[in-house]
Amino acid sequence: MTASGSARIGEYVIEHLTYLSNKPQTSLINFTVINYDTVFFSVLLAVLFAGSFYWVARRMAAGGTGAPRGFQSFVELLVEWVDGQVKDIFHGTNELIAPLALTIFCWVFLFNFMDLLPVDLLPGIAHTVGLSHLKVVPSTDLNGVFGLSLPVFFLTLYYSIKVKGARGFLAELTLQPFTSKNVFVQALFVPINFLLESVTQIARPLSLALRLFGNIFAGEMIFVLLALLTLVHGYAMLGTLGGWGLAIMQLALTFLWGVFHLLIITIQAFIFMVLTVVYLSMAHERH
Amino acid sequence: MHINLTLLVQMLAFAALVWFTMKFVWPMILGPMQERERRIAQGLAAADKGAEELKQARAGAEAILREARERAGVILDQAQHSANEVIEQARVAATQEGQRLVAAAKQQIELEAARAREQLRQQVGEIAVAAAAKLLEREIDPRAHEALLEEFAAQI
Numbered sequence: 001m002t003a004s005g006s007a008r009i010g011e012y013v014i015e016h017l018t019y020l021s022n023k024p025q026t027s028l029i030n031f032t033v034i035n036y037d038t039v040f041f042s043v044l045l046a047v048l049f050a051g052s053f054y055w056v057a058r059r060m061a062a063g064g065t066g067a068p069r070g071f072q073s074f075v076e077l078l079v080e081w082v083d084g085q086v087k088d089i090f091h092g093t094n095e096l097i098a099p100l101a102l103t104i105f106c107w108v109f110l111f112n113f114m115d116l117l118p119v120d121l122l123p124g125i126a127h128t129v130g131l132s133h134l135k136v137v138p139s140t141d142l143n144g145v146f147g148l149s150l151p152v153f154f155l156t157l158y159y160s161i162k163v164k165g166a167r168g169f170l171a172e173l174t175l176q177p178f179t180s181k182n183v184f185v186q187a188l189f190v191p192i193n194f195l196l197e198s199v200t201q202i203a204r205p206l207s208l209a210l211r212l213f214g215n216i217f218a219g220e221m222i223f224v225l226l227a228l229l230t231l232v233h234g235y236a237m238l239g240t241l242g243g244w245g246l247a248i249m250q251l252a253l254t255f256l257w258g259v260f261h262l263l264i265i266t267i268q269a270f271i272f273m274v275l276t277v278v279y280l281s282m283a284h285e286r287h
Numbered sequence: 288m289h290i291n292l293t294l295l296v297q298m299l300a301f302a303a304l305v306w307f308t309m310k311f312v313w314p315m316i317l318g319p320m321q322e323r324e325r326r327i328a329q330g331l332a333a334a335d336k337g338a339e340e341l342k343q344a345r346a347g348a349e350a351i352l353r354e355a356r357e358r359a360g361v362i363l364d365q366a367q368h369s370a371n372e373v374i375e376q377a378r379v380a381a382t383q384e385g386q387r388l389v390a391a392a393k394q395q396i397e398l399e400a401a402r403a404r405e406q407l408r409q410q411v412g413e414i415a416v417a418a419a420a421k422l423l424e425r426e427i428d429p430r431a432h433e434a435l436l437e438e439f440a441a442q443i
Contacts, residue, residue, distance in 0.1 A: 025289040033291040042297060046304045050312065057315035079316045098317075099309035107304060138297075142290060147297025151305075 005232040012231055016119065016224050018133040019141065020126070035141060042138040042147075045110040049103075078102070085274065090281040096155075097280055104148065105273040111139035112216050112265030116258055119223045139216045139268075145209035152276045153205035159283040168286070173197045208275055215268050219261045226254045412436040 019035040056075045068076050082105060086098045114137045126134035138144035160169045177196065178189040229250040230237060237243025416436055 021291070025291055027289075029290045031292045031295070033289070033293075034296065035291065035293040038293050039296050039300075043300055046300055050304060050307050053308070053312045053316070057312045060319040061315040075316060076320055079313070080320065083317065096305075096309060099313035100305050102313065103301075103305045103308045107301075141293065143293035143297055146290070147294050147301055150294075151298050151301050 008232055009228055012228065013224055015133060016123070016135070016220075019135050020131055020133045035135070035143060037133070037135045038138045038141040038144050041114060041136055042107075042111065042144060045114075045138070046107060049106045049110060053106075078106070082273070086277055089274070089277045090284070092281075092284050094159075094280070094284070097277060100155075100280075101273045101277050104152075104276055105269050108139060108148065108212065108272050109266060109269035111137060111144065112268060114138070115140070115216055115220050115223070115265060116261060119220070119227050137216060137220055139212055140220050142209070142213060145213040146205070148212075148272070149205040149209035152208065152279065153201075156201075156204070156279045156283040159280060163284050164286055173201075204275075204279055208272065208279075212268050212272055215264055219257075219264060222257050222261075223254065226250055226257065229253075408441070 020037040021033050021035045023033055025033040052071070053075055056072050060072065079102065082102045083098055086101050090097055117136065122136045123134040135141065160172070164172065174190045174194045174197070175186070176193060178193055180186045180189060227250070229246050230243075233243060233246070237246065416432070
């Protein structure tokens with residue numbers, strides 16, 4: 001492989017990792033930068049989800065209880081399934097949790113599904129209309145995944161305090177897992193308990209976000225790397241047998257990875273939903 | 288791998304989406320679904336009840352039919368019985384009538400025979416008187432000899 005070839009590979013990969021933002025970001029956190037692509041695609045997918053489900057919901061509310069058909073059956077199946085999952089995990093009455101779970105599952109699935117579009121399809125179209133970069137999968141953006149897990153984290157804090165009271169919540173943070181009958185020993189345990197419990201609490205949104213991010217980002221990277229198989233050679237490679245071999249190999253591997261990834265994106269959406277319900281359920285539990 | 292303003296926008300979008308789903312999507316789908324579930328359950332219960340009622344009605348109809356058949360048999364028996372009776376009575380009446388007629392005819396015949404005999408006797412008497420008169424060449428006074436003539440006639 002020539003030096004210009006590897007330079008092109010590096011360029012290609014970096015291009016697929018760069019957001020369409022208002023300005024380049026150099027520091028880790030900078031709230032004056034915004035990624036237009038992540039916002040655009042997540043809002044587009046939100047509109048797609050909310051619009052299609054609202055369309056069905058309005059027809060159901062207006063048309064009474066006729067026999068379900070087509071897309072309505074699919075929506076009902078999904079709603080009933082999510083309702084069952086939530087009822088299995090969460091034993092209480094909270095009007096928010098089931099719709100929240102449905103929203104998370106559908107939105108995250110749609111985020112992830114963008115990963116199955118050919119890696120260069122939408123960025124290629126963007127190039128032709130003059131956009132420099134385009135990242136189409138919102139769940140490969142840390143902002144995208146933390147944008148989901150932080151609100152869930154805030155909700156768990158809110159319900160913990162609401163259900164157990166501020167004192168109950170503080171007690172949960174400081175009086176376990178180490179307990180002692182001796183008051184002085186217990187006082188010694190308080191900072192240790194607080195440290196451990198804080199780590200537990202903070203690890204939840206972090207793991208929730210990074211699990212999704214890691215899986216989808218890795219999947220996307222595989223697609224990008226598979227695209228590299230034929231990248232540097234251009235159409236000239238179709239003149240040689242080896243070139244055809246590479247092209248067919250890329251096609252076959254991309255297909256296989258796509259099939260496997262279809263499973264991963266569904267499972268990740270499901271895990272995100274279930275863990276959200278589990279965390280909210282734990283927030284509602286009294287000790 | 289940077290955190291920026293996108294995070295806040297995503298959080299707001301998420302909150303708005305969850306609010307929308309909670310307000311306009313979830314209850315409007317689950318509500319009609321539960322309503323339909325309830326109606327299906329009701330429909331099935333009604334169908335069961337209907338089937339049960341049909342079974343009972345069938346059993347009732349069967350009983351009524353059986354009773355009607357029994358009564359029809361009884362009525363038929365009675366009718367046959369009374370018909371037999373009527374026939375019997377008619378036969379008895381006819382026999383009696385026949386006997387009566389036969390008796391009347393016999394009486395008539397006897398009467399006729401008696402009258403014929405009487406006539407014959409008178410004629411024989413007359414013939415005998417005439418014969419005797421011829422024999423005696425004189426007229427016998429029928430009035431004087433009536434007793435004698437009667438005696439003759441009775442002997443014939």
